[in-house]
Amino acid sequence: xxxxxxxxxxxxxxxxxxxxxxxxxxxxxxxxxxxxxxxxxxxxxxxxxxxxxxxxxxxxxxxxxxxxxxxxxxxxxxxxxxxxxxxxxxxxxxxxxxxxxxxxxxxxxxxxxxxxxxxxxxxxxxxxxxxxxxxxxxxxxxxxxxxxxxxxxxxxxxxxxxxxxxxxxxxxxxxxxxxxxxxxxxxxxxxxxxxxxxxxxxxxxxxxxxxxxxxxxxxxxxxxxxxxxxxxxxxxxxxxxxxxxxxxxxxxxxxxxxxxxxxxxxxxxxxxxxxxxxxxxxxxxxxxxxxxxxxxxxxxxxxxxxxxxxxxxxxxxxxxxxxxxxxxxxxxxxxxxxxxxxxxxxxxxxxxxxxxxxxxxxxxxxxxxxxxxxxxxxxxxxxxxxxxxxxxxxxxxxxxxxxxxxxxxxxxxxxxxxxxxxxxxxxxxxxxxxxxxxxxxxxxxxxxxxxxxxxxxxxxxxxxxxxxxxxxxxxxxxxxxxxxxxxxxxxxxxxxxxxxxxxxxxxxxxxxxxxxxxxxxxxxxxxxxxxxxxxxxxxxxxxxxxxxxxxxxxxxxxxxxxxxxxxxxxxxxxxxxx
Amino acid sequence: xxxxxxxxxxxxxxxxxxxxxxxxxxxxxxxxxxxxxxxxxxxxxxxxxxxxxxxxxxxxxxxxxxxxxxxxxxxxxxxxxxxxxxxxxxxxxxxxxxxxxxxxxxxxxxxxxxxxxxxxxxxxxxxxxxxxxxxxxxxxxxxxxxxxxxxxxxxxxxxxxxxxxxxxxxxxxxxxxxxxxxxxxxxxxxxxxxxxxxxxxxxxxxxxxxxxxxxxxxxxxxxxxxxxxxxxxxxxxxxxxxxxxxxxxxxxxxxxxxxxxxxxxxxxx
Ligand code: HEM
Ligand SMILES: [Cu+2]
Ligand SMILES: [Cu+2]
Numbered sequence: 053x054x055x056x057x058x059x060x061x062x063x064x065x066x067x068x069x070x071x072x073x074x075x076x077x078x079x080x081x082x083x084x085x086x087x088x089x090x091x092x093x094x095x096x097x098x099x100x101x102x103x104x105x106x107x108x109x110x111x112x113x114x115x116x117x118x119x120x121x122x123x124x125x126x127x128x129x130x131x132x133x134x135x136x137x138x139x140x141x142x143x144x145x146x147x148x149x150x151x152x153x154x155x156x157x158x159x160x161x162x163x164x165x166x167x168x169x170x171x172x173x174x175x176x177x178x179x180x181x182x183x184x185x186x187x188x189x190x191x192x193x194x195x196x197x198x199x200x201x202x203x204x205x206x207x208x209x210x211x212x213x214x215x216x217x218x219x220x221x222x223x224x225x226x227x228x229x230x231x232x233x234x235x236x237x238x239x240x241x242x243x244x245x246x247x248x249x250x251x252x253x254x255x256x257x258x259x260x261x262x263x264x265x266x267x268x269x270x271x272x273x274x275x276x277x278x279x280x281x282x283x284x285x286x287x288x289x290x291x292x293x294x295x296x297x298x299x300x301x302x303x304x305x306x307x308x309x310x311x312x313x314x315x316x317x318x319x320x321x322x323x324x325x326x327x328x329x330x331x332x333x334x335x336x337x338x339x340x341x342x343x344x345x346x347x348x349x350x351x352x353x354x355x356x357x358x359x360x361x362x363x364x365x366x367x368x369x370x371x372x373x374x375x376x377x378x379x380x381x382x383x384x385x386x387x388x389x390x391x392x393x394x395x396x397x398x399x400x401x402x403x404x405x406x407x408x409x410x411x412x413x414x415x416x417x418x419x420x421x422x423x424x425x426x427x428x429x430x431x432x433x434x435x436x437x438x439x440x441x442x443x444x445x446x447x448x449x450x451x452x453x454x455x456x457x458x459x460x461x462x463x464x465x466x467x468x469x470x471x472x473x474x475x476x477x478x479x480x481x482x483x484x485x486x487x488x489x490x491x492x493x494x495x496x497x498x499x500x501x502x503x504x505x506x507x508x509x510x511x512x513x514x515x516x517x518x519x520x521x522x523x524x525x526x527x528x529x530x531x532x533x534x535x536x537x538x539x540x541x542x543x544x545x546x547x548x549x550x551x552x553x554x555x556x557x558x559x560x561x562x563x564x565x566x567x568x569x570x571x572x573x574x575x576x577x578x579x580x581x582x583x584x585x586x587x588x589x590x591x592x593x594x595x596x597x598x599x600x601x602x603x604x605x606x607x608x609x610x611x612x613x614x615x616x617x618x619x620x621x622x623x624x625x626x627x628x629x630x
Numbered sequence: 631x632x633x634x635x636x637x638x639x640x641x642x643x644x645x646x647x648x649x650x651x652x653x654x655x656x657x658x659x660x661x662x663x664x665x666x667x668x669x670x671x672x673x674x675x676x677x678x679x680x681x682x683x684x685x686x687x688x689x690x691x692x693x694x695x696x697x698x699x700x701x702x703x704x705x706x707x708x709x710x711x712x713x714x715x716x717x718x719x720x721x722x723x724x725x726x727x728x729x730x731x732x733x734x735x736x737x738x739x740x741x742x743x744x745x746x747x748x749x750x751x752x753x754x755x756x757x758x759x760x761x762x763x764x765x766x767x768x769x770x771x772x773x774x775x776x777x778x779x780x781x782x783x784x785x786x787x788x789x790x791x792x793x794x795x796x797x798x799x800x801x802x803x804x805x806x807x808x809x810x811x812x813x814x815x816x817x818x819x820x821x822x823x824x825x826x827x828x829x830x831x832x833x834x835x836x837x838x839x840x841x842x843x844x845x846x847x848x849x850x851x852x853x854x855x856x857x858x859x860x861x862x863x864x865x866x867x868x869x870x871x872x873x874x875x876x877x878x879x880x881x882x883x884x885x886x887x888x889x890x891x892x893x894x895x896x897x898x899x
Contacts, residue, residue, distance in 0.1 A: 123870035197867050203844060204827040204869060210760075211869040297845025300782045300793070301826045302760065313828055313843050347697070353712035378830060378865075380822075380843045383743035387736055394728040401724040402717065404686060409716075411693045413708035418631040418698070426694055430639055433686045434646075437679045440728060444735035446668055446742070447675060449839050450657060453830060453865040495631075503638065510646045514655035519834035521865045524873040532658060532834065532861050539655060609707035616707070 062166060064591040074174075076166035077591060081173050082152030083484065088177060089144035092135050093470075094558075095184075097551055099132040104544040108537070110526040123212045125525035126195030130213075131187070133198030134221065137327065138228050139180055141469050145334035146270070147176065147235060149476045150263040152484060154239060156582040157260050159248025159599045159621075161592040164241040168234050175231035183224035186217040194218035197523060199324070202295030202316040203308075206287040209301055219288065222281050229278035232270050239267035248581075250601030254358070255620070257580045257605040258351065261358050262337025265365045266330050272369065273326040280319035287311070317379055321372035328465045329368045332432075333361060335472025336403060339428045341605075342475055343407055345578045346422035347414030348616050350606040352406040360399035360406075367396040377445040378452045386445040393443035400436055404429065415609070419576065420494030424475035427502045428468055434506075435464025438513065453523075456516020459509050467505045474501070474557070481561070482575050486587050487568030493560045497553060504550030511539050579619045580605050632698035639691035643684055650680065661860065661881070662836040663817075663853035667738045669837075675731055682727075747819035747851035752812060755821040757792045758829030758842040759784060761871030763862060764792050767805040767891060774821075775801020782825060792825070805894045810879045813887035814857050822848040830866035833879055841866055854881040 065071045075081060105112065106120040106128075113119045120128070155163055163169045186193040194213040196205040204210050205218060243264040247256075256264075283294040287308070295316045296308035344351040351357060373381060373389030407429050416422070438460040441447045451457065474497075482488050516522075520533055527533040527540065574583040581601070585594050602624035609616045610625065618625060649655070660669055697705075755766040755774055762784075768774045775798040782793035788806040795801055812818050822831055824842040832839045838852045854860075864875035882890070 121870075122873060126867070126870060126872075195867075195870060201828055201867065204867065207827070210827055298779060299826050299844045300759075300779045303783050303785070305779050305782075311845070313845065347707075348699075349707050350709065350711045352710070353714075353717055356712065356717055378839050379841050380846050380848045383739065386739065386743075390736065390739075391729070391732055394732040395725075397728045398721060398725050402721055405717070405720045406712070408686070408689055408693060409712065411690075411697060413705070413710075414697050415699045415704045415707050416632065416694055416697050418635070423631075423635070426635065426690065430642075430687060430690055433683065433690070437683050440679055440731060441672075441675055444671070444675065444732060444739075446671055446735045446739045449668060449742075449837055450672070450834065452839060453832075499634075499638070503642070506642050506646070510642070511649075513646075514649060517657050518655045519658055519832075519863070521832065521863055523867045526873055529874040530861055530863055530876055536655065606711075609709050611709055 062162075074170060076162075076170055078151050078155050078163045078166065078169055079484070079589065081169050082148050082150075084173050085143055085147035085151060085176070086149070088180060089140050089148055092139035092143065092180065094554075096132050096135040096140060097554065099128045099135070101547060101551055103128050103132065104547045106525060107527070108541050108544050110528060122525040123195055124192070126197070126523070127187075127193035127213050127217070129523060130195060130197050130221070131183070131193050134183065134225070136466065137198060137331065138225065139176075139183075141331035141465070142232065142327070143176060144473045145338075145469065145476070146239075146263060146266055146330070147173065149338075149480060150239060150266070150334060153480065153582055154260055154263050155242060155246065156585065156589060156593050157257050157580050158243065158246060158251050159581050159594070159601060160242060160246035161594070161598070163238050164246055165238050168238050172231045172234035172238065175227055175234065179224045179227035179231060182220055182227060186220040186224070189216040189220065191215045191217050194221045199320060200284070200316075202284065202287070202311075202313050203299055206284055206295045206316075207299070207301060207306060208288060209304070219285065222285050226278055226281045226285075229274040229281070232274045233278075236267040236270035236274070239263055240271065243267075248598050248601055254355070255601055255604050257337075258340040258354070258357055259334070259337040261361055262333045265361050266333045269326045269330050269333075269365050269368065273323045273330070276319055277323035280316065280323070284316065314376070314379060314381060317376055318372070321375045322369070324375065325372045326365075326368045328461070329364060331465050331469045332472075333364070335428060335469045336361065338472045338476045338479070339407065339425045340410075341580075342421050342425035342479060343410045343429075344606045344608065345576055346417045346419060346425070347411045348417070348608045349410060349414035350608055352409030352412075353402075354604070354606065356402055357406055360402045363399045364396060367392060367399075371396055374443055377448040383445070390443055390445055394440065397436070397440060397443070404433055404436070419478075420489070420491055420498060421475045421479035421576075423495065423498045424471050424478060427498065428471040428475060430502075431463055431468040431471055431505070434510070435460060435462075435468055439464070450519065451516060453521055454516035455512045455520045455522055458522050459512035459516060462509045462512070467509065477561070479576070480582075481564065482571035483582055483587055483589070485565045486571055487564050487566075488571050488575065489564040489568060490560050493556055497556045497560065500553035500556070501550060504546055504553060507546035508543050508550060511543055515539060577615075577617050579603070579607055579617050581620055584619055584621050632695040636691040636695040639687055643687040643691075647680065647684060650676070658834045660835065660837050661854060661856040661858065662838065663855055664738075664742055665837045667741070671735050671738055674734065678727060678731065743850075746849065748817055751817035751819035751851060753819045753821070754810070754812070755823065756810075756831055756842065758822075758824040758831065758864065758868070758875075759791065760826050760869050761864075761875040762791070762808065763810075763831070763864075763875070763877040764788065765807050765810045766792065769803025769805060769895060771800055771803055773800040775799075775804050779825070803895060803898070805891065805898065807894070808877065810862065810877060811887055811890050812854055812879065812881050813884040814854055814881050816884070817851050817853045820850045820852075822850060827868050828866050829864050829868045829875065832863045832865035833860055834863070835860040836879070839865055854879075857881050857883060
């Protein structure tokens with residue numbers, strides 16, 4: 053349980069390298085993760101721009117990039133998906149903000165294992181370098197998509213990019229898995245062991261709950277992906293046949309026998325479904341935190357929120373088969389997976405209801421972080437409601453592997469999670485860098501991004517209904533797709549506008565970090581422990597003492613209190629003697 | 631700011647809902663026996679999710695505007711940590727809605743996928759390879775002849791492409807084509823195979839999709855109900871030519887089908 057006698061594990065470092073490069077300080081490591089993810093998201097976004105351009109102008113020759121061939125398109129697709137899922141959505145919310153704020157929010161001086169923490173960042177960094185390297189080897193990046201279905205991914209002659217590029221892709225993912233396992237252990241131990249006095253589990257901010265549950269999911273999921281990836285490497289390089297039966301590629305009989313392509317899918321999705329929750333849970337935590345703070349009202353149903361996240365995490369391990377209704381898996385198991393998937397919709401609906409309940413009868417302040425939290429709720433609803441379509445095997449017959457799926461996962465996992473990251477950035481940059489971000493440009497950025505992403509991804513539902521398959525590099529071959537061209541053009545134009553809008557954010561971020569107005573210790577009048585310490589926090593977070601927690605995390609507008617918020621370390625509410 | 635948010639959230643909601651209801655871009659007309667039931671389930675899901683979508687988005691837009699901070703003029707904030715009764719009601723309602731939809735859908739799924747093809751269905755073997763579909767009919771003996779991976783030669787097309795073993799007497803009358811012919815209103819008994827990587831046999835108008843997986847022979851059935859030409863696509867990423875791996879399904883009358891098959895048999899002699 054909580055401990056007060058903890059002695060800070062390491063002294064403040066001296067010298068640039070120990071302070072900023074190989075730092076043991078969770079705050080510096082959090083910032084490193086954040087900038088890694090920022091780099092990755094701009095790379096991933098650039099790739100999506102090239103994809104959208106190729107889709108509507110398949111023969112265009114682009115400056116710098118040259119001509120995009122169908123196989124190049126698939127390489128872009130694979131790299132876009134992989135970079136976004138691993139190096140953005142798993143890296144920024146958990147490695148970045150989780151690392152920085154989990155210890156502070158529970159009143160700890162650092163993570164439980166600072167060396168492990170440093171190691172997990174640098175391992176992630178190596179993983180990123182390895183995946184980027186795949187672009188530059190002969191054959192280029194792999195074309196098997198982020199899901200890497202075997203045998204396509206297991207054979208070196210199934211297409212360009214399936215030689216060294218594919219090996220690098222798997223290696224990078226394996227490295228990433230190792231890093232995430234280290235990170236997960238650290239998060240779990242820290243949450244369980246380093247809470248300050250009075251920080252009971254049910255007084256933890258929902259952000260802490262979300263990072264904690266995400267870490268447990270990571271611990272259980274990444275190990276499976278790591279093993280699956282190693283088997284895939286063996287199939288590719290040592291001639292084993294885990295995933296490959298007897299196949300004939302281009303008239304050539306390959307030396308494999310008896311493997312099962314479905315085995316890869318089971319292993320991949322056993323990881324893959326929890327992974328989507330790894331991406332979105334921290335966003336849910338941030339949204340809850342911000343909606344309460346900026347509505348000046350306690351979170352609606354704190355306990356229900358905690359139990360909902362727990363059941364989402366638990367059920368999340370039992371629904372992977374919903375990605376495989378059309379795979380040749382037994383139709384009877386589709387039955388069970390479908391039912392479990394519908395069940396997981398229930399806690400998700402509870403969360404939405406409670407977010408609305410939090411705003412209801414509150415007093416909403418429209419600062420930029422709040423706008424992104426509201427946007428998060430809207431996107432979560434829009435993306436979530438296409439889930440019950442895809443959860444039904446009969447509706448998967450028309451919808452599986454069409455643009456409808458692309459719309460669904462982008463809205464809920466891609467854009468909603470990104471909104472969570474933006475909300476967190478606007479909210480916490482003042483604490484991390486001691487300066488406020490520009491509100492006007494923040495709001496411009498918000499509206500461009502909200503409208504832009506809806507314009508990109510909402511129409512993809514219509515494309516999917518009209519049976520436009522996903523992962524098609526162009527739509528020139530099928531007659532029934534021709535009437536969809538105007539809609540596809542519209543999406544590409546909107547993608548251009550939205551992507552351009554992200555530079556507003558980039559400039560605002562860097563300008564504010566260096567030039568923004570100085571931030572006070574608690575600019576949002578929030579209650580959790582990070583706002584009780586200096587800005588930016590000192591090396592041991594609380595300047596030599598450990599805070600004592602007396603209150604829950606969401607005590608806003610308490611009747612009779614002198615201010616409209618009571619901080620977690622203020623004297624207990626029962627004995628309020630101000 | 632509250633008003634701007636309300637306006638934009640509502641606008642997004644109504645515009646997207648409009649295009650769904652107007653069906654500006656929609657499922658291609660269903661031309662198989664299973665299509666009406668699948669489409670009905672789709673409509674039921676669509677109506678219930680659509681109502682939740684509009685209600686939730688409108689509520690979101692409304693509360694952020696209604697409860698915006700208006701300084702002194704603001705109403706008092708309701709200091710409340712939630713309402714257990716409301717939450718239980720809400721949870722039960724969603725559970726009933728989601729699980730009810732699921733059970734309705736599952737009966738259709740069971741009807742489609744649990745039972746084997748009826749006797750008298752037309753047997754057709756579908757083989758996917760980078761980047762073409764081939765269709766095999768067993769001929770008069772009703773039996774598919776043997777195939778041999780060593781004989782596979784994609785560049786020669788048809789029989790050679792799927793590696794038909796001509797030494798097997800049962801394969802003598804097998805017909806292999808690149809265009810699929812089916813008689814109308816008769817069930818087809820499909821056997822799906824792939825020889826290199828996974829492909830997915832997708833015929834939107836038939837409301838039919840099923841992966842073809844190397845190493846597996848997957849049995850499926852459907853019944854076309856309208857004469858016409860329908861495009862076949864590949865719905866599983868299979869390599870650089872995935873986007874152009876397409877084929878054609880020609881649904882014809884029983885006489886035309888018999889005539890076509892007889893001609894193909896004659897060509898083989
Ligand atoms: C500017 C915003 C974005 C645009 C314009 C965009 C566009 C696209 C496009 C065109 C595809 C290919 C669809 C296909 O060919 O089937 C795609 C796939 C994908 N995107 Fe995005 N995307 C964006 C942001 C994101 C984000 C934030 C994520 C984070 C999760 C993401 C994750 C993925 C994944 C996982 C795939 C699937 C890759 C695959 O099929 O292997 N995207 N995106
Ligand atoms: Cu899933
Ligand atoms: Cu394909």
